[in-house]
Amino acid sequence: MKSLFCFMLTLMSIFTLTTDFTLAQQLRWRVLPAGFVSPTRLEDICFINANTGWTITNYSDQFGGDHHHIFKTTNGGKSWSDQSDSSSIYYRCIGFADSLNGWIGMLSRDNVPIIRTTNGGANWFPSLVTPITDTNNVCGLSVINKNIVYGCGRYCGPSRFYKTTNGGVNWTVKDMSQYATGLVDIHFFSADSGFVVGGTGGIWPDMNAVVLFTSDGGETWVERHRTVRSQEWGWKISFPTRNTAYISLESWISDNQFLKTTNGGVNWIEKPFVSGYNQEGIGFINENTGWLGGGPMTYKTTNGGDNWFADNIGARMNRFRFINDTLGYAVGQKILKFSRDSTTGINVISNEIPAKFYLEQNYPNPFNPGTKIRFEVASPTADMRLEVYNSLGQLVETLVDKILRTGTYEVEFSAANHPSGIYYYRLITNNYAEVKKMILVK
Numbered sequence: 468m469k470s471l472f473c474f475m476l477t478l479m480s481i482f483t484l485t486t487d488f489t490l491a492q493q494l495r496w497r498v499l500p501a502g503f504v505s506p507t508r509l510e511d512i513c514f515i516n517a518n519t520g521w522t523i524t525n526y527s528d529q530f531g532g533d534h535h536h537i538f539k540t541t542n543g544g545k546s547w548s549d550q551s552d553s554s555s556i557y558y559r560c561i562g563f564a565d566s567l568n569g570w571i572g573m574l575s576r577d578n579v580p581i582i583r584t585t586n587g588g589a590n591w592f593p594s595l596v597t598p599i600t601d602t603n604n605v606c607g608l609s610v611i612n613k614n615i616v617y618g619c620g621r622y623c624g625p626s627r628f629y630k631t632t633n634g635g636v637n638w639t640v641k642d643m644s645q646y647a648t649g650l651v652d653i654h655f656f657s658a659d660s661g662f663v664v665g666g667t668g669g670i671w672p673d674m675n676a677v678v679l680f681t682s683d684g685g686e687t688w689v690e691r692h693r694t695v696r697s698q699e700w701g702w703k704i705s706f707p708t709r710n711t712a713y714i715s716l717e718s719w720i721s722d723n724q725f726l727k728t729t730n731g732g733v734n735w736i737e738k739p740f741v742s743g744y745n746q747e748g749i750g751f752i753n754e755n756t757g758w759l760g761g762g763p764m765t766y767k768t769t770n771g772g773d774n775w776f777a778d779n780i781g782a783r784m785n786r787f788r789f790i791n792d793t794l795g796y797a798v799g800q801k802i803l804k805f806s807r808d809s810t811t812g813i814n815v816i817s818n819e820i821p822a823k824f825y826l827e828q829n830y831p832n833p834f835n836p837g838t839k840i841r842f843e844v845a846s847p848t849a850d851m852r853l854e855v856y857n858s859l860g861q862l863v864e865t866l867v868d869k870i871l872r873t874g875t876y877e878v879e880f881s882a883a884n885h886p887s888g889i890y891y892y893r894l895i896t897n898n899y900a901e902v903k904k905m906i907l908v909k
Contacts, residue, residue, distance in 0.1 A: 572605025664701025750787020760784025
């Protein structure tokens with residue numbers, strides 16, 4: 468009997484540890500606290516590895532001034548630097564081949580639809596596009612390598628296909644009006660084979676969505692799919708595998724559909740989506756699991772688009788980019804990161820169930836440069852955030868952004884890189900929030 472009792476205790480311990488590990492390692496989206504928050508949306512995001520990436524945004528201020536920004540991170544989104552050039556042109560899409568060579572497509576007002584960098588974004592230069600017209604605009608880019616890059620545009624027409632074989636020093640432009648009214652997104656598998664999506668059959672917005680394919684580097688194109696509903700067009704492409712892909716369809720009608728292929732784009736099927744929803748960004752981590760956004764709510768599927776459910780990760784999602792099935796980034800009004808949770812830096816003080824959520828006063832206080840913050844979690848599997856703000860109300864650091872079990876926890880805040888002054892720390896969960904003040908004296 469004693470042996471059986473010990474065995475049961477061991478089994479329970481293993482189950483508890485396994486559950487804790489699973490919770491700690493859960494994959495989920497989280498807002499990057501240091502990322503830019505757009506009053507409209509961020510247009511695109513591009514990462515060359517887990518740490519280095521760029522994003523772009525445009526907005527107008529309350530006085531009518533236009534702002535255009537290029538942001539770069541080298542630490543996985545923990546911090547961002549502004550690399551904006553002096554252009555007053557609308558940034559639309561971005562792509563990088565490596566840490567040095569990158570391109571931005573724009574809705575041009577001065578016959579410069581593409582700019583390029585050869586030093587990681589420190590400087591940007593206009594590309595020569597021929598023939599030069601005031602209708603050259605680039606909405607999508609697909610990077611093959613540092614020499615070969617493809618682009619397409621514009622969403623409302625005229626439709627153009629762009630190609631460079633010398634890293635963007637020169638681009639050639641192909642008139643695509645025989646195939647489409649406007650083009651929005653592009654995805655190439657190689658220097659030869661790829662897809663573009665947009666609209667055809669009428670003047671924007673009275674278009675039908677169209678999918679085009681080339682196998683000779685854009686010299687010739689064949690139509691792979693065209694919808695019959697008016698006022699809709701292809702918006703974004705996601706190829707989680709070579710055979711399985713999805714396309715979001717932006718539309719002004721209530722009968723919302725999206726496109727799916729399971730044979731590499733040879734055939735596409737139309738599948739129903741949430742009625743009246745404004746589709747924009749779409750992204751899948753594998754054949755079955757993905758997200759579709761654009762409106763105030765983002766939706767998720769785990770069965771290849773057969774069913775969708777609300778997943779409140781953010782609003783106006785316009786682009787999803789995945790490095791692998793456990794790491795990705797996305798942009799809408801905010802910058803999001805998809806990754807595994809980690810409990811590194813959080814000390815478990817007690818596993819006893821507290822009577823309520825509680826945030827203790829930091830100790831020591833005043834402090835220099837480090838202080839400890841203890842808090843109690845009263846609900847199982849609570850989604851907790853512990854944030855630090857300066858006296859101006861600006862977010863300084865997110866100390867905790869994880870799912871935690873019931874218990875008492877402690878985390879240390881180091882202000883070695885912050886100036887003296889008053890700071891506030893806030894604990895947030897679904898039904899609880901509390902703020903306390905602390906003082907840094909150097």
